[in-house]
Each structure stands twice: as structure tokens, then as C-alpha cells.
Amino acid sequence: MLLACPVLWATTPPLELAKQLTDKHQVERYLASEKYDGIRATWINGELRSRGGLLINTPANFTANWPSMRLDGELWAGRGRFNHVSNTVLDNQPNAQHWQDIRFMVFDAPSDKPFFKRYSDYTHAIAHCDCNNLEAIKQHRFNTRAQLSQWFNELVSQGAEGVILHRRDARFNPGRSDNVLKLKPYMDSEAKVIGYQQGRGKYQGMLGALIVVDKCGKQFKIGTGFSDAERANPPAIGSTITFKYHGYTKNGVPRFASYLRQRKPLN
Template identity: 40%
Template structure:
């Protein structure tokens, strides 16, 4: 059994993230959460892809955390020399596979043949999003099968949006992204870029562990995590036996699902989903 380091709750205040090096970091535009008082006709809608976010700077591909992604030379050959934000993607439900490929320092030709870079924005373009959509549609003209724009579409009303979400969720999709037609690209959290999902999700940083009891004796009982606002809570639901034996390291970021908030402002029914290997230990909530 792997050695487990259990951190008493009293010592969690002294936990600190791992140090890590960072390359040429691109400050991404991040999504807020959709609410139904929006004028939905003013938004472009697209599927929220379950992949690894990447930034092409015209010469190299970078992770959201600023690490250069090792790709075969052929993968980016012929790409435009302008900046593109996109998702390294294989298929719905294949996040773990594409995450492993993107994190590898040795680019495996066979593995990368499964991957596409799905472009959802052009951060170097000075126009509004509708104009950027037109530019993204021209990516097809490059004739590179693994470089594609994420399809953008319109809906007439909230009912059609809900129907689209339900259909995609039934097919295994993460949800929808909504981008205001007149939005300029800007770094950080934006009300012009929204996500709409069947459940809420967020990221938190691991600051410690609790000791397992009963059948989990000798394993991790729960992760102790901290949100970007400093609030801490435990994540035990959703952890597999392997996760409990070899938990996400202190300082790493994890994604969790939840259903609203309690009266004290903490996530209700929070459950662990996965470790976010594409995030820097010092970054904040990454919701795309």
C-alpha cells in the first residue's frame, strides 16, 4: 500500500502549495454561470467540450497554467500565426485520455492522432465576438482535420436553450457555453461568457486530508480543500479507493460537482470529480 501522509486539521493552516515553474502564461477569458434573465438572442451558443484548454500563441501550444504542451511537429504544422484559444479534445467523456496525452513530455504520434484542437476564441482579434466567429469559421479553409472551430449557433429563447442542454447532457456532454455577440476579448472572469450545465462545478485547492475510518482506515477519508475566497470544506464523496490510497497532492487543484449552496454559503452535496492537471497550483478557479 502506498505511504499516505495524513494532515491533522489543526495543521492545515500551515499547508502551502507546491512551487512550480511557469512558461509564457496567457491570461484567459473565464466563464461565469448562466442565469435565465439574459437576453438569450444576443448570445452565440456552443457545446462545452470535456477536454484540456490550450492557447496557441502563433508558434507554440501552451496549457492554461503556462506550461508548453509537447506535440508532434506535424500536429501544429500549417497552423495560423495568430493566437487561438481552444480545447484539446478527443470525444465526450474522454477527458482523462486527452489529459494524459497533453501532460506527457514525450509526444506520441499514435496518441496525438486521436486529438483535435477545437478553437473557441481568437484573443488577438480586436473585434466583437460575432466578428471573431466569422474568423474562426475560416479555420476550416486550412484543411487540417485536427484543427477545427467549435460550432457556434443561436437559439430563439430559453426553452430552446434548455432543450439543447438536455439533449446534449443525455449524449454525455458537459453542457453549453454562451458568448455575448458584442463582447470584446478580455482576460479574467466575464459576464459576457457564460456556462450552462445540468449541475454546478468549481475548482478548489487541496490543503490537507482527513484520516479514513472503518473500511477506509489507513486511507484518506476526505480531501480538505480551499476555494479562492478562502472558505474550506471536505470532499469525501466521489473519491475512489485509488484516490484514497494515492490522493491528489497538497497544493493541487481539483474539480468538484455540487448542487447549490447551504445557508452558510458552502457547496451542497459536494463530490470529487478529478484532479486538474492543467492548472497551476497558484491559480484560481478555472471554469472555462
């Protein structure tokens, strides 16, 4: 069950946002691709911009020869390497060596065409440019939910974050709709840190739990998912963190919430 709630934070530039895949959705109407755990970005007007619209500083040759069309995707350096990407992208003076590990994984080229035609367009454009760090994410079609589930389980077992589905015939439509769906082994969301609970036992003098408030105004604690280093130096009060959870309690609080990471300002 997903809960509707008012948006408490500033809106982002026009982007398509994913809803959760549910039993009502017909998977044969969608194209599916791996969900990459990176930093979302847009290539537009010769500039690479973050989800929030901020300019991303890259080495001069990183975007050389990229197509002129708008491209939406994820800056990604491999499974389990989100922190490397985050630290590299947030560096005001781009480190050319660190950027060599990063690719821009493209999942859309917004236009007034249906998605399957957009996919064909940007795949062709990327294949015919001299761009080693630019890659079109491969899309797959499944006729049954069982086929999708089998592929999803294989990806997750290999360390993938999950799957994204784009409706084949849908035209680009900014915002959250059934045009784009996500399938993950868990759900995730964001919350603001408003306080701390002190640790006990082995965590005496360290963080025991974060006290947070989510986008719906629900206040709760997150006490798992932290490394010892994070417990010794927890996210600051007022910062935004990402957490994972498994549905909601009857009171609308995320169930089994666990810390994932601190959201950096660029996003």
C-alpha cells in the same frame, strides 16, 4: 447564488472567462456551443500554450499548416476522455500515437472584432487549411430560453459537460464578464488539499474524505466522487483538485461537494 471572494492564486494570461448563466441574461443575444471537457490552450505566435502560459510539447506535425491567427480552444479527445488528454499533454516526450486521438476544438480567435465576426473569420480559416486535428466548434443561436434548455438537455443526456454562450456583439475582453457564460448541470470550482479524514468500514485504511480550502478561504470536506484507486492513493496535501457542487449553504460552503479530479500542473 455565486459568492464573490478575493483571488488567492496567481493570475493567468489574458483570457476570457465564463460566468454562470442566470435569469437576467437574454439568450437571444448569444451564440451557444457545446462545452468541451478538455485542456484549454491558445495557439499564438506559432506555439501552443496552456492556460497558464506554458509551452505544450506536441508531435512536430500536430500543428502543421495551422492558421497564423491566434486561436483559443480545448484540446479534446471525445466525451469522457479527459484523463487521456491530460496524460498525453503532460508527457514531456509527446507520444505521436496518443496525440492522434486529440483535436484542438476552437471557440475564439481574439481580436478587436465582435464575436460573430471572429467566429466567421476562424471558421473560414480552419476550413481552408489542411488541418485534420483542428476544428471550429459550431455555434448555435436560440431565440428563447426554452429552445436553449431543450438543446442543453439533449447534449447532457449524450454525455456533454454543458454549454458555453458568447455574446454575439461583444469584443474580446479578458477576464470574467457577461460576454461569456456557461450552463452546466452542476457548478465546479477548485480547492487545495490540506488534510485527510481516514475511511471507515469498507474504506478502512483508505481515504474517507479530503479536507480542503477553496478560493474564498472556506474549509470543508469532500467525501464522495472517488474511485477505490483514488481512495487508496489520494491527491497529495498541497495539491489542487477540481470538485463539483450545487450552490452554497447559508455559511458560504459549497453544497453537496463531490470530487472530480486532481488538477495537473500544466493548467
